[in-house]
Every structure is written in C-alpha cells, then in structure tokens.
Amino acid sequence: MPPCQGGNHQLGALEAPPVKSRNTLHALTSAALVLPGLLIIPGHATGKDRINFQYSRYQEGERNLYGAPSLKPISADVLHGSGIFSLTDRTKFSFGYTQDTWSGATPVTTTPLATDGGNRPYFNNGVVVGASPLLQSNVLLDRDLNPIGRDPITKQSLGVVDTRSVMVMSSASPETRRQATFGLSHEWNEAAINVAGGFSRERDYKSSFGSIGGRLDFNQKLTSVKFNGGYTHSEIGAILDHDSSPYITKTAYLPQIVSRGGSEILQGNRQDWVANVGVSQVLSKNALVDLNIGYTHTNGFQENPYKTMSIIFIDPAELNNGQSDLITGKVRALIEQRPDIRNQVALNTKYIHYISPFNAALHLGYRLSVDDWGVNTHTFDANWVQPLGSGWTLTPRIRYYSQDAASFYRSYLFSQQVFQKQAVDNLGREIFFNPKNPNEQYFREGFFNYVDQNGNLIDDALSRELQAKFISFDAGKLPENFSSDHRLAGFGALSGGVVLSKMLAKGVALETGFEYYTRASSMQIGSGNNSFADFDYYVANAAIKFDIEPTTSLPMGGSSGSSQSHLHSSSHHHHKIPPAGIMFGHMLDKPGDFMMGYRFMYNWTGGNMMQGAHNVADQTIVDQGCSDASPCRFTPTFMNMRMHMLDIMYAPTKWMNVMLMPTFMDMDMNLRRLSGAPPPVPGVHEHTGAAGHETGAVGDTYFSSLVKLINIPGHRVHMNLGLSAPTGKVDIELRRMAKIDGGLIHFGMQLGSGTWDFMPSLTYTGEKSRWSWGTQLSGVKRLEEKNKSGYRLGDMFQATTWGGYDLTHWLTASVRGAYTLQGAVHRDFDVFNARIGPMDFPANYGGQFWDIGLGLNAIIPGGRFAGNRFGFEWIQPVRNDFNGFQLDRKGSLAATWSYQF
C-alpha cells in the first residue's frame, strides 16, 4: 500500500513540535506521543513485560449411543505459562509453555446402529455396566442395502429398517502433550520483525515449528501491513491399540508399520507451510478494521491413525442371487485414508468499533476458509468488551461456525465384494500352503486328500500343517480416500461465553473465562445429516497475569538509571532466601508486600528395584512384593513426576504472611514383566505394549499462614501453619483392555493425597556477611482416616539444615542435608485396582531417606529484570531405606522464580 501524502505531511509536522496546536494540552500530548515507542499503534498490544499463568478445563458431554451405556466423556486439563520480557528498549523475548493431559472416550469409527457389534454392552450380574467397542460385526440388510435394526443392548434383530448410525467409542488412559515456544521481536519506529519457533511433544506425535513475520506502518501508523511465514514438521509414531489392532485392517499402511516392544507403531510424517498477509487500518477515531489472508499447504500423513472407516462388505453373489430375503454384510474396520496433499485458504476480517456511551468496544469477525478437500467454512463471531470500572472488564461473546463435509467423508461405506475368501485354482480346488515353506502350494481333492503341484498325494503329517490360502478384498475397488472422522463431516456449531477480568493493584490481573459449545449437524448452512455425531463441551479457565514494568520498579526510571541506587533501595527487603528445595522458608517483611513465584519440582525414580537399602532380584519381588494370592507380575522401570506450583504470598501485617499455592502435576511411568512372573491369566489385567502410563492435572492446593517468631539482626525464626486441600484426583483409572477393567491407577500415579492434610513447619535462618545458614523441621499429618478411594498416604517428617556462601553479591551457593521419614500407605483401595505389581500394594510406599542438596540462588541486581530471583537445587539421595519393594530414587530438581512487588 503506497504511503499517503497526508500521512507524510502529518509525520513531518510531528517530527518538529507542532506549532499550530490548538491548545497547550494538545501540544504536550503530541510531543509525548512522538517519543520512541509511545506513538500508539492502534490495535496492537502496548507490549508490557508480563508473565501469565493459566489453567483450563475442557469437558465434553456424553455422546448419543442410543441406549448403550456411555463411557466417560473426554476431558482435558491444560496448564499454560508464558512471558514476554524486554531485552532492550526495542527488543523483546517471549516464551510459552503449554501442557495438556486428556483422557476419556473417543469415537474410533461409525457404523450402522443395526450391527451386532458397535458399542457392545457388557454385563455384571445381569446389569449393563459398560460397553466395549466391537469393530468387526455383521449387519442384516435388505436388498436395497438398508440395515435391519437391532436392539442396541440385546442386539436382537427387530425386523424393521433402521438407518441410524452410531459412533463406536473407545476409552483412553490419560495422555500428556507438552509444547514450548520461543520468540524474539524487534521494533523500529515504523516497522517490526519477529521470529518464533518451538516444539510440541506427545507420545505419538512430535512437531517442530518456526516462523518469521513483520509489520510495516504507514500513514502515521494508521495503516499497518503484516506478513508472516511459517513451517511445521511433524513426525507421527502412533502406537496402535493393542486391544483393537487385531480387528483393524491395516493393509494400506503395512510398509509404515514397525514392531517395537510388543507394539505395532504406525509411522508417518507431514509438513505444513503457512503464509499470511494482512492489513490493519484505522477508519476513524472510533473504528478500525483488520484483514488477513492466509494460505496453508500440507503434505504427508494427515490421517488420524486411530480412526477407522467401517466398510460393509457384501458378497455380490448373494446380493444378485435373485432372492428377496435378507443378506448379511460383514462390517470391517480399515484405517482411514486421507489425501496426502491439502491446500487451504482462509480470509479473516475483523471490525472493531468503540461505543462511546458505554466506553465499550464491539468486535465483529467473519472468517471464510476453502480447501481442496471440500471443507469450506464460515465463522461469525461477536465480542462486546465492556470495562465496568474499578479494574473490572466483562466480555460476553458469541460464535457461529459452519463447515461443509470433506468430499471423502462418509459415516460408513459399502463395498460389493467379499472381504476375504479362500483361494481356489482354475479347477475349483481350494488352495493350501505350508507356513514353513509358503511358496509351495497344495490343493484339496475330495474332503481329506491334499495333492501337491504335481498331483501327488501328500502324507498325513504334512497335510496337518497346511493352512488355507485366503484372498483379501481388492483395495482398488474401494475409494482412494475415506474417513468417518466426524470432524470432517458437515455441521454447524454455536458457542457462547464470557470473560471476566479484574486488574488488581501492583500490576496483577485476574482473568476467568467460560465457554459453552454445541455442535449440531442441523446447524450447518444447508443442513447436514450426521446428528448421531452431535455433542457439546464447556471450557472453564482461570488466569493470573503479572505486569513487570521495568520503569515502575526502578526508582530512577528508565533502563539506563543507576542500578546501584536500585540495589540500595531494594536491599532492605531482600533477605537471603533458603535453597530452592525448601518450601515455606522465608517471609515478606513490610505490610502490603506481595510476592509472586513459580516453583517447579522434578522427581526421578528409576534403575533398580530395591528392598530396604539393597537391590532385589526379580524372583524375590514376584514371591514377596505383592500378595500370596496374586504374585507380582510387573514392576516399574521408571517414574517421573513433575510438579508446577504457583507461589502467591501476601503480607497483611509485618508479623504474618498468607500464602496460596495451587499445584499442577504430571507423571509418567513404564512397566516391565518380571522375570519369573506367573503367566498371564485370563480375566486378569495385563500390561502390554511399549506404551507406559501418564497422568496429569491439578494437584493438591496448599494454603498457609506464616508467623514471625523471632526477628533480630542476623537471626529469624518463623512458623508455618499450612493446610493442603484435596484438589488432586485420587480416582484416576486405567482404560479397560481385553475385556478386563484397568481399575484405578497405582497409588503413586494419583495426583493428590485425597485427604485434608496439616502441614506445619518451623524455620530458622541466619546470616552474617557473606555466609547464611538455616534449619527447618516440617511435617505432613493426614487429617482424615481415608480418602474417597479408601486409602490414605503416610504421614511425613523432614529435618533439614543448610549453609550458604555468597559467591558474588547476586549469587549464593548452598549445601544442604536432609532426613525424611515417610510412612507407608494406610488401608487400601476400596475400589478395583489391578494389583499387577509392587506399586499397587500399600506396604511398598515410604521409608527413610537421607539426601544432599546442592543449590544456587541468584537475584538479578540491576537493569530491567532487577529483583527477579531464581533458585536451583539438585537433591541427591545418599542413603535410602525403603519400605517394602520400591524403585530406586535417582534424585530431584527444584527450580524457583519469584518476584516481589
């Protein structure tokens, strides 16, 4: 877009102080606005340095299974942290981390409701207690291929046509995805450039991405042109479901399937290229518009490897035999096949208008996208951003979305050929082969006689080894591409929600959002016919945001101000803090002080299995680790636990602080079969395949008050009276596999204690010149006899002492010793747990542990990030005395960040 003459003229006038200003105020305002970085770029964030934490919960409603029992619907817990920091006046660094853990039942295919498989109920004492996905089934059809209905529970034929479809649901154990992003941006007076990159990791899908973009401002920043290009590379390694894999036809993907650790892994990769150009234009002093056009080109593996297409194979001989009775179609599940290439174009428009009487802004958006799969979409959305005073803002929003079906979407397909039939030669003889020598063919003559290729009868011993040769369906008679993924169907969706935010003092803002979404095939523009796939979900989230404005934290103002003066002003309330692994170890001093922190703890167990203080042989675990009735069959190979905690601390008075710590946890572990373990028993849970287990979501929430007992120069003592609220789940289940319930996952993989816990501690700290030291006694006392799953974790006592030395005025090194006494689990699960290994038995928890911690604490002394504190500590086990049989402790890492306002 060519710069406007008027704009150039205006810019020229601004570079020199305007002489024609109508009044002094205008002159001052405009003078201020031409200062670098202050001229407002409409529509763009003012770019404060900021840190955000957000938690959200996604919860789907139940799918319609027409009377078959519904499985637990999909839910996802998402933790997000991000930040943006100024490296210089014009250069910013940003990062983001997102972690989501999901579980629940997902559709694996769609079939006619009238099959004898599908969501097959299973019974306990005559009562329906669940449903298993049966991917292979039969369906009765009339001669026009209309399905003849069956009762969804008893599967008895009803004798009347029923054309309804149903999604076949399969439940999944929890899985976690982690994504990290990084960005760097630089701003000139009338241009900006940014580069960004990152990666996303989950067990079966890894992607890396990068992008570069920029902005050019014209016409005194009333017009901005934006452009962006990005590339994503993804690798898929889908572990095919051990349970359903034998019933899935994978012939189209055989070259891509490898076998690892007893699992079949479907491999693929894909590339996405994205280009966007856009323009933002101020239309008036109350309105602006933003237009973007984007192009995405994708090639490679775009299937969802867990979704199959139900194909109903019909024998043409039976269909065309001139009779009029019912025929049977064989329903078989084939992994879906999408095109390898996809091109998408999206046009985004947004109009924003300031509504003066309400001091509100109306945001109206429309989006059109078209692609070569036939998925054309329309999105309309409206937001009303309403400031309410006192820092409150309320934003109701509504959205409507409609998409056309992909050209290859079908709920299921018919194919007029036999799925599999025995091969016959041109004489009509059935063909057999010897599995030990597959190239040699044999033929059956009469009922029991087998002859070789030369017509000679073969002996009995050989004939008993022969297997019939089968010919599979002709894939060439199937469409090239097919998918029954309901996300490629035609449908409409209506959603609405509200965002409420509140700006607190000191640059802290709270934000919460809620959205309800409902999908209906009848809401598609032009109307669809897949109402069996309708569902709804809601999302609730809460976020806390911290503005870290360098100019307000520096008394002199400006980044070039003397850092010495800042140090001086801040040093009086920055006592030395204990090593990172110590919780509740320091207090704020001044009434009104506020501290925000983040604490990460990683706990690693792995290597050998231990009994007491020594390695233990597999056979001993088999014999003694579980119970006499059910010997141990599996044992953990590793377990990682990560804990993310927000550390929010406030000082209402000089002698008392209050503290709130929401936590988020995630864990993963894997198992191996013990050598010498008894063989699998039908009806008993087995751990199979290469995949381990993952859990993750909100953990327990701590809150406490800290009371200062002694505060004399060089010596401080405080007491912490804390409570832990049971917000972490203790009833996470493994999925049902091979017709056997997984039951509750091991004690150690549950996310909380499940009980209200009392957490007192007493801390002494001292310091003299460059030396600092301290000691802490702490404990956890469970306040309830049992949690809702029937057990309670053991109590805990810890004593620790440390010494630190200032290497420089901003860096402290510390050494710490700790003794921990942890009780075993009390009582037991009162609901089903598979009891396959030592981790399922209460006695194999807790013990006595002696650890050494090596730590570093840093406080940034000056500059933009003055006052930010960081701490790291590695905690190395020195001696362990485990209760029962446990995996060895390898160590833990504590990392903290905090900032005092």
Add this chain to the structure above:
Amino acid sequence: MGIGGTGCVNIAPWERGNLAKPQMELDPHPLQSELQSHNYSSREAAPSHKSSSGGGGCGCY
C-alpha cells in the same frame, strides 16, 4: 479498494485516545483466544486460527 481510499484518513495523535484503549486492541484477551482456537482446531476442520504460530500437536481425540 475501499480500504485503500480510507487509508488516507488523518487522525491526530490526540484524537487516538479511544483507539488506544485496551478494549480496542485487536485481541483484547490473548490467553482466551489462544485457548479457544486450540479447542476449535481440535474439533473443527478449518485451518488453525493461529496457524502462523505453528505447533498444535495431533489432537487425536
């Protein structure tokens, strides 16, 4: 073309008070819109709303 024509509007800096308000930002709630677009893209077939930032993962559920 309409945009090209209005590209020449003149709005003096002191008239930009309303445009500079937080509610007038193109994306007043970036945390919310990131979350929404992630949920939409796992349930709908339109190109990812934030495709320029890449990432996303499988959404295989």
